[in-house]
Amino acid sequence: MKYCLVAVLSLFLLMFAPSLNAQENHEAAAHENAGEKKKDFDAAEVIFGHILDNHEYHLTEYHDAAGNLHPVSLPLPVIVYSPQRGWNIFMSSRFEHGHATYEGYKMEDNKIIPIKEDGSEAEDVKVIDLSITRNVAQMLFALAILVWLMTSIASSYKAGVGVKSAPKGKQNLLEPVITFVRDEVAKPNLGHKYEKYLPYLLTTFFFILINNIFGLIPGTANVTGNIAFTVVLGLISFVVILFSTNKHFWGHIFNPPGVPGFVKPILVLVEFLGVFIKPFALIIRLFANMVAGHIIIICLISLIFIFGQMSSVAGWATSPVAIGFTVFIYMIEVLVAFLQAFIFTNLTAVFIGAAFEGEHTHSEAAHH
Amino acid sequence: MIMSSNFILLEAVANAGGAIGAGLAAIGAGLGIGQIGKGAVESIARQPEAMNDIRANMILAAALVEGAALFGIIVGFLAMVL
Numbered sequence: 001m002k003y004c005l006v007a008v009l010s011l012f013l014l015m016f017a018p019s020l021n022a023q024e025n026h027e028a029a030a031h032e033n034a035g036e037k038k039k040d041f042d043a044a045e046v047i048f049g050h051i052l053d054n055h056e057y058h059l060t061e062y063h064d065a066a067g068n069l070h071p072v073s074l075p076l077p078v079i080v081y082s083p084q085r086g087w088n089i090f091m092s093s094r095f096e097h098g099h100a101t102y103e104g105y106k107m108e109d110n111k112i113i114p115i116k117e118d119g120s121e122a123e124d125v126k127v128i129d130l131s132i133t134r135n136v137a138q139m140l141f142a143l144a145i146l147v148w149l150m151t152s153i154a155s156s157y158k159a160g161v162g163v164k165s166a167p168k169g170k171q172n173l174l175e176p177v178i179t180f181v182r183d184e185v186a187k188p189n190l191g192h193k194y195e196k197y198l199p200y201l202l203t204t205f206f207f208i209l210i211n212n213i214f215g216l217i218p219g220t221a222n223v224t225g226n227i228a229f230t231v232v233l234g235l236i237s238f239v240v241i242l243f244s245t246n247k248h249f250w251g252h253i254f255n256p257p258g259v260p261g262f263v264k265p266i267l268v269l270v271e272f273l274g275v276f277i278k279p280f281a282l283i284i285r286l287f288a289n290m291v292a293g294h295i296i297i298i299c300l301i302s303l304i305f306i307f308g309q310m311s312s313v314a315g316w317a318t319s320p321v322a323i324g325f326t327v328f329i330y331m332i333e334v335l336v337a338f339l340q341a342f343i344f345t346n347l348t349a350v351f352i353g354a355a356f357e358g359e360h361t362h363s364e365a366a367h368h
Numbered sequence: 369m370i371m372s373s374n375f376i377l378l379e380a381v382a383n384a385g386g387a388i389g390a391g392l393a394a395i396g397a398g399l400g401i402g403q404i405g406k407g408a409v410e411s412i413a414r415q416p417e418a419m420n421d422i423r424a425n426m427i428l429a430a431a432l433v434e435g436a437a438l439f440g441i442i443v444g445f446l447a448m449v450l
Binding site for chain 2: 184281284285287288289292339340342343346347
C-alpha cells in the first residue's frame with residue numbers, strides 16, 4: 001500500500017518535468033505574440049472581477065479562430081450626471097468593453113471618466129455615477145422577489161387561509177422562519193416591546209438572506225460581500241439602536257455603577273467607543289464572511305487553471321480535487337448565508353434590547 | 369511607478385505581512401471556536417435535553433469569535449492592497 005502511494009506520487013510529480021523545461025520557450029513565445037489578445041490566466045483579475053461591482057453581467061468569453069477574445073455579457077444601463085454636462089443615460093454595451101467612447105465618456109477599470117473631443121481626460125468635469133450596476137440590479141430583483149413573496153403570503157393570511165385552518169402553499173415555507181425570528185430572536189431580547197421592532201428584524205433577516213443566496217449562484221453579483229451594502233445595513237441598525245436608547249443606557253456609559261474611581265476614565269472611553277464599534281463589527285462580520293467565502297470558491301476553481309497553464313495534464317489532474325473542495329466549501333457557504341443573516345438580526349436585537357434595558361439592573365447592583 | 373528593488377521589497381514585505389497576519393487570525397479563530405465546541409459538546413453530554421438551547425448559543429458565540437478573526441483577515445488584506 002505504501003509503495004503504491006509512492007508510485008502514484010512520483011508519477012504525479014513526473015508530470016511537471018516537461019513543463020519545467022518548456023517554461024522559457026513558452027514565455028518567449030508569449031512576448032512575441034503580444035499583439036494577440038490571448039493572455040495568461042490572471043487569478044487576481046478573475047477574483048476581483050467576480051468580487052467587485054460591474055456595469056454589466058459578465059457571463060463568459062470565447063476565443064475565435066484568429067485568437068481574439070470575445071466577451072459575452074449582459075449590459076446594464078449607465079446613468080451619469082454631471083453638473084457641467086447634464087444627464088446621460090445609455091446601455092453599457094456602448095463602451096464595447098472599454099474599446100469605445102460614447103457621448104464624451106469612456107470606461108476604464110469600471111470607472112466612468114469624462115473625456116474631451118480629442119480623447120484625453122476632462123479634468124474640470126465632475127461625474128456622479130448613478131448607474132444600475134449589477135449589484136443594484138440584483139438588489140432590486142431580490143427586493144421585488146421579497147416584496148412579492150411577503151405581500152402574497154400576507155394577503156392569503158388576511159383572506160383567512162392559515163388562520164383557523166392549516167397554512168397552504170408559500171405560507172408553509174415562511175411561517176416557521178418568521179415564528180423562529182419572533183420567538184428566538186425578538187421575544188428573548190426585546191421582551192414586551194418586541195412588536196415594535198419585529199418588522200425591522202424580519203426585513204433585515206430576509207433581505208440579507210435572499211441577497212446571500214442570490215450571491216451564491218454562479219454568474220451573479222456579489223451584493224452582500226460589498227462593503228457599501230453592509231455599511232448601509234449597519235448604519236440603519238445603528239440608527240434603530242440609537243433611537244431605542246434611554247437615559248439609563250447613557251447613564252451606564254458615562255457613569256458605570258460599581259466601578260472603582262481610577263478605572264472609570266478608561267471604562268467610560270471604552271464604553272463610549274463600544275457604542276460605535278458594535279455596529280461596526282456587524283458591518284465587518286457580514287462583509288468579511290461573504291467576501292471570504294466567494295474568494296475561497298473562486299480561488300479553488302482558479303487552481304485548476306493555474307495548474308493547467310503549467311501543463312494540461314496537471315490541469316486535468318487538479319480538476320477532481322479542486323471541484324471536490326469547491327463543492328465542500330459551497331455547502332459551508334450555504335450554511336454561512338443563513339447563519340450570517342441570523343447573526344446580524346440576532347445581534348441587532350441584542351443591542352436594541354441592551355439599549356432600552358432599564359431599572360432592574362440598578363436594583364441588581366444594589367442587592368450585591 | 370519606480371521599479372527600484374527597494375519598492376519591490378517594500379511591496380513584498382507588505383504582502384508577506386498581510387498574509388502572515390491573516391494566517392495568525394485564522395489560528396485564533398480555530399482555537400476560539402474549538403473551545404466553544406468543546407464547551408458545547410461537554411454541556412450536551414451532561415444534559416442531553418438542553419441540546420437545542422446549547423446548540424443555538426454555540427452558533428451565536430462561534431459567529432462572534434469568527435467576526436473577530438475576520439477583522440484580522442480584513443486588516444491583513446488591507447495591508448496587501450493599501
